Amino acid sequence: MISEEEVFPIGEIIKPHGVKGEMSFLLKHPISDWEKIPFLIFNRDGILVPFFIENIRWKSDNSGFLKLEDINTETAAHKFSGLTIFLHKKFLNHVISLEEEKLQEEYFIGFQVINQENVLIGTICEVDESTENILFVVEKEGQEYLIPLSEEYIKNIDHKKKEIFMELPEGLLDL
8 A cells, every 4th residue: 555655746637638538737846757657646535546657648848648547538537637646756766856846845754854963853754834934843752843944954865865964053953
């Protein structure tokens, strides 16, 4: 079973296109090499389900028409209208230019935060967007820390190891 921690939203199905199960879609994040992606994931009745890609036709850099295996009618395609398109995170390093693309903050949930002395601060368990500044909620051994999401604090990101190296102001974790 696929969990929410394993997927990343990349776009949305707009509506059916034609009568043979094709759907129009819009991407938030560009994909550089679709051949490396065998399937996309959709939330169907609260369960994340993979659907294999049969064909993709492009209208622009971020929109086109998608045909999934075993979705062969307009009625079947209509059930996908408005659904978020998820990509399994194992494909992210291969197909999205992460350095060039501004990622959604939720991508970093599950990453470990390491400070300038190479000490583990904790794991990002939530992103708090309720204030003007977006905050990472970092948890370690029952203790929560709020760390502002700021490019000036982030020194390096290892996407494969899911680690963020940060240089934090003295006393920030004491608040």
